[in-house]
Amino acid sequence: QVQMVESGGGLVQPGGSLTLACEVSGRRISEYDMAWYRQAPGKNRIFLARILRGGATYHEDFVKGRFTISRADAKNTLYLQMNDLKPTDTAMYYCNFPLFAASWGQGTQVTVAS
Numbered sequence: 482q483v484q485m486v487e488s489g490g491g492l493v494q495p496g497g498s499l500t501l502a503c504e505v506s507g508r509r510i511s512e513y514d515m516a517w518y519r520q521a522p523g524k525n526r527i528f529l530a531r532i533l534r535g536g537a538t539y540h541e542d543f544v545k546g547r548f549t550i551s552r553a554d555a556k557n558t559l560y561l562q563m564n565d566l567k568p569t570d571t572a573m574y575y576c577n578f579p580l581f582a583a584s585w586g587q588g589t590q591v592t593v594a595s
Contacts, residue, residue, distance in 0.1 A: 483507040483583035490589030503559035503576030511554040516579040517561045519572035566593045
C-alpha cells in the first residue's frame with residue numbers, strides 16, 4: 482500500500498528556514514503529481530504547492546517566492562524548502578498525491594516562533 486512519511490519539521494525562529502521531506506513507499510513519485518498541504522489548529526487543510534509528474538511546479542501566491550517544492554526520484558522523496566518562515570506558517574505539514582490520493586500520513590509539525 483502507499484505510505485507517506487513526512488519529516489523535517491521543528492521549531493524555528495521567524496525568518497528561518499526548514500526543509501521538509503516526504504518519503505513515499507508503494508508508488509513511484511516520478512509517475513504522479515504530488516503536493517504539499519498544511520493545517521493550522523482549528524483551520525482547514527490547505528493546498529500549498531504541486532509538482533507535476535513532468536517536473537513543472539505550481540505554488541500558491543501566499544508561499545510563492547518563499548517555498549519551493551521539488552522531488553528526488555532516486556530517493557522517491559518529495560521536498561518542501563521553506564525560507565523566510567513566518568508565525569503564520571505554523572501548522573502541520575502533509576504531502577499527498579492530488580489526483581490519486583493516498584491515506585494521509587502523520588504530517589510534520591512546523592512551529593515558527595521566537
